[in-house]
Structure formats: structure tokens, C-alpha cells
Amino acid sequence: MxxxxxxxxxxxxxxxxxxxxxxxxxxxxxxxxxxxxxxxxxxxxxxxxxxxxxxxxxxxxxxxxxxxxxxxxxxxxxxxxxxxxxxxxxxxxxxxxxxxxxxxxxxxxxxxxxxxxxxxxxxxxxxxxxxxxxxxxxxxxxxxxxxxxxxxxxxxxxxxxxxxxxVPSGPQYYPPEQITTETERFIISELIREKLIEKLKHEIPYSIAVQIEDIKYRQERDVYYIKAVIFVEKESQKMIVIGENGKMLKEIGTMARKSIEAFLNCRVFLELWVKIKHKWTKKEEWIKKLIHQRF
Ligand SMILES: Nc1nc2c(ncn2[C@@H]2O[C@H](COP(=O)(O)OP(=O)(O)OP(=O)(O)O)[C@@H](O)[C@H]2O)c(=O)[nH]1
Ligand SMILES: [Mg+2]
The missing domain is CATH 3.40.50.300 (P-loop containing nucleotide triphosphate hydrolases)
Incomplete structure (x- = not known):
């Protein structure tokens, strides 16, 4: 059965x-x-x-x-x-x-x-x-x-x-090799957010969302090019995420790249941008777009 x-x-x-x-x-x-x-x-x-x-x-x-x-x-x-x-x-x-x-x-x-x-x-x-x-x-x-x-x-x-x-008796819904219905994009955005949560203090992790803008695999180089945007709610948060001379963002980028490489089992070139989306955590329309990228 x-x-x-x-x-x-x-x-x-x-x-x-x-x-x-x-x-x-x-x-x-x-x-x-x-x-x-x-x-x-x-x-x-x-x-x-x-x-x-x-x-x-x-x-x-x-x-x-x-x-x-x-x-x-x-x-x-x-x-x-x-x-x-x-x-x-x-x-x-x-x-x-x-x-x-x-x-x-x-x-x-x-x-x-x-x-x-x-x-x-x-x-x-x-x-x-x-x-x-x-x-x-x-x-x-x-x-x-x-x-x-x-x-x-x-x-x-x-x-x-x-x-x-x-669990009840029932059919096999998905092929046995499938381990999730989440998109690669979503998981990658989450892996970046994980590093942001780890590195940033106080309330900032709660004001952050990550969106993947572009993901391309270049066969000739065997590398993924990924461009992601980190959304924060205000200018002061943007400055903290970037850090002095971009140090914080660089550290987060390196950590995130390593975990994305482990996930994709491939070399990754990761480009991170920080943008302000005023009060996005208070706007349902934006929340829906930013916390889950299953549009
Ligand atoms: N000491 C200890 N820590 C654990 C154990 N299992 C998980 N943790 C830690 O507990 C913390 C929270 O784990 P998560 O899996 O993120 O917890 P969660 O329930 O998904 O949390 P939310 O997503 O915030 O609701 C992490 O630091 C884990 O490493 C355990 O068996 N022992
Ligand atoms: Mg959890």
C-alpha cells in the first residue's frame, strides 16, 4: 500500500x-x-x-x-x-x-x-x-x-x-527525484536573506527582502550569473547593509555566494544591489511580491 x-x-x-x-x-x-x-x-x-x-x-x-x-x-x-x-x-x-x-x-x-x-x-x-x-x-x-x-x-x-x-494511503503526486515545488530563484533569494539575517543586528533583518532580478547559466564558463536586489525600508538601513566602504555588503555577498554554490553545485558570480522600498512591510501588495516569488 x-x-x-x-x-x-x-x-x-x-x-x-x-x-x-x-x-x-x-x-x-x-x-x-x-x-x-x-x-x-x-x-x-x-x-x-x-x-x-x-x-x-x-x-x-x-x-x-x-x-x-x-x-x-x-x-x-x-x-x-x-x-x-x-x-x-x-x-x-x-x-x-x-x-x-x-x-x-x-x-x-x-x-x-x-x-x-x-x-x-x-x-x-x-x-x-x-x-x-x-x-x-x-x-x-x-x-x-x-x-x-x-x-x-x-x-x-x-x-x-x-x-x-x-498519513493516509494515496498516490505518488510528484516524480521521486523532485524535492520541492519552490523555484530555484526563491531558494537562492532565501539563501541571501539567511546571510543578511546572520550579519545584521536589531530590527534590520525584519525590514529586509531579497529579489532575484536575473539568473543566467553560462555554459562556456560553467558559471551562474546572479543579480539580486536587497530591499530595505529606509536610507539608514541601506547604509548599514552596505557598510563602510561596502565592507558589510561584500562580506554578505561572499557568504551568500558560497551557500548558493553549494546549492547549485556550480560556480556562481553574485551581484548584489541595495534598494529602498519605503514601508514595504506595511503594504500587503509589496509583501506578497517580496516574501514569496511565486507570482
Ligand atoms: N540546541 C539546539 N538548537 C537547535 C536544534 N534544532 C534547531 N536548533 C537551532 O534553533 C535555531 C532555530 O532553528 P530554525 O529551524 O530556524 O527554527 P524555526 O522554527 O524554523 O524558526 P522560525 O522560522 O523563525 O519560526 C537555529 O539556530 C537552529 O540551529 C536542536 O536540536 N538543538
Ligand atoms: Mg523557520
Whole structure:
């Protein structure tokens, strides 16, 4: 019996949802960072085995959304849940259950779900992990609970077996070699944003978006030429992103180029431009264009 289904990976910001998607696939599709609210849209990852195909959706972290950008982000979580055959709910040592989380538990009511307690190496002892598990189970009837330490590669195979168990029987939707429905362009723009998040401080990562303007493969040189634009909201942010004598932008460019080269498995020439798009995080039309390039 072949099994297949849509599985959304949800949870509070920074618990390790995107790390989990990458670990399940064995490929880097989703960007990750130490800072919360890294993922801004649903990101598809497909894992095909001999008798299963799992279509995962990594989602933005559950948080109280006051600003327009955050509202668009959290609306994506609901979209993912609606289309899901199963939910993987990830938590960490903080074990946060707040009003927002409870609202999502309501939406997950009839969907078979697994609780993942990640970052187990950060818990004091087994007792503390057990308490987190019991707390979650008192709020939602998870079918399974899986402890993981994604950075130590622990619990991933066990989680995978549980996911396969709870998805229904169904067809193979995608060819087995396809690992995502995201475009190369989108993933490259995200890899650049990942380095911007890593290098820039305070609120700047939240005001940044990246768009690929041009991507060309030159066969005679075996190199990709990529031109990307980094959007910020104001002049002062543009100056910080560029840095003194362009030093910051250069460093970000080098880091991003290396990670794009690893992704494309090819040499890359990366050209970065910084532009101002006033208050783009407050304008829905721009948010839609800039956070996901599936126009
Ligand atoms: N200590 C520890 N850190 C982890 C583990 N798994 C993931 N992380 C780290 O936790 C941070 C957040 O990981 P992400 O995968 O970006 O988290 P996320 O849930 O996708 O976050 P948002 O996209 O902001 O909602 C990163 O720095 C990861 O390296 C783990 O098992 N142990
Ligand atoms: Mg994420």
C-alpha cells in the first residue's frame, strides 16, 4: 500500500521547524537562524520512499501578529493546516503554550498530529521533558510524541516512521527525484536573506527582502550569473547593509555566494544591489511580491 499526504510543520518561532524540514529531506531547502521569525512563507519539501511520498510544508512561527507583514506570515500557517493530512507540531525547551498556540490546536482538531519535543539536549533532565510532554498532551490529543535533538541528528528516523504511519494511503503526486515545488530563484533569494539575517543586528533583518532580478547559466564558463536586489525600508538601513566602504555588503555577498554554490553545485558570480522600498512591510501588495516569488 502506497502512502502519501501533506504534512505541515508548525510551532512557535525558533523551535527548529525549518531545521527539521532540511533534516528530513537531507537537503537545505529552508533557511534557518538563531533569530525568531526567519521563515516568512510556507516552504514545500518532498520526500519520496519506496512506498510513501510525504509533502511537507515548513511554516512561519506562531506569534501574535500586529504588523501587516506578520499578519500575512501567520495567515500562511492556517493555509498550510487547512490542506494537511497530518501536522507535526514542534516545540523546544521553552514549551510555550499561549493563546495563539491554543487557536492553532483548535484548527488541528480533526487532523492526526505528532508532537516533536526538539532541542532535548537543552532540557535539565528526563523529568523536565516528561513534564513538557504531559503539559502538551493535556491540551491536545497528539497521536505520537517524538523527542529530537536535530543538531545531534537524534530522533529523526523514529519521527519519520511515525509520520508515515499517520498519513493516509494515496498516490505518488510528484516524480521521486523532485524535492520541492519552490523555484530555484526563491531558494537562492532565501539563501541571501539567511546571510543578511546572520550579519545584521536589531530590527534590520525584519525590514529586509531579497529579489532575484536575473539568473543566467553560462555554459562556456560553467558559471551562474546572479543579480539580486536587497530591499530595505529606509536610507539608514541601506547604509548599514552596505557598510563602510561596502565592507558589510561584500562580506554578505561572499557568504551568500558560497551557500548558493553549494546549492547549485556550480560556480556562481553574485551581484548584489541595495534598494529602498519605503514601508514595504506595511503594504500587503509589496509583501506578497517580496516574501514569496511565486507570482
Ligand atoms: N540546541 C539546539 N538548537 C537547535 C536544534 N534544532 C534547531 N536548533 C537551532 O534553533 C535555531 C532555530 O532553528 P530554525 O529551524 O530556524 O527554527 P524555526 O522554527 O524554523 O524558526 P522560525 O522560522 O523563525 O519560526 C537555529 O539556530 C537552529 O540551529 C536542536 O536540536 N538543538
Ligand atoms: Mg523557520
Amino acid at each position: 502506497f502512502k502519501s499526504g501533506y504534512i505541515s510543520i508548525i510551532g512557535k518561532p525558533n523551535v527548529g521547524k525549518s531545521t527539521l524540514l532540511n533534516k528530513l529531506l537531507g537537503e537545505k531547502i529552508a533557511i534557518t537562524s538563531k533569530k525568531p521569525q526567519t521563515t516568512r512563507t510556507n516552504i514545500c519539501g518532498i520526500l519520496t520512499g519506496k512506498d510513501y511520498q510525504l509533502i511537507f510544508f515548513d511554516t512561519p512561527g506562531i506569534h501574535k501578529a500586529n504588523k501587516t507583514l506578520n499578519k500575512v506570515m501567520t495567515s500562511k500557517i492556517q493555509r498550510a493546516i487547512k490542506d494537511s493530512d497530518a501536522v507535526v507540531f514542534v516545540t523546544d525547551e521553552k514549551g510555550t503554550i499561549d493563546e495563539e498556540v491554543l487557536a492553532y490546536f483548535k484548527m488541528m482538531k480533526d487532523i492526526p498530529s505528532i508532537l516533536v519535543i526538539n532541542k532535548i539536549e537543552l532540557f535539565q533532565d528526563e523529568k523536565e521533558i516528561k513534564e513538557t510532554e504531559e503539559k502538551f498532551l493535556s491540551y491536545f490529543p497528539f497521536k505520537y510524541v517524538q523527542k529530537t535533538s536535530l543538531i545531534k541528528n537524534e530522533g529523526i528516523t523514529e519521527l519519520l516512521s511515525k509520520i508515515i504511519e499517520i
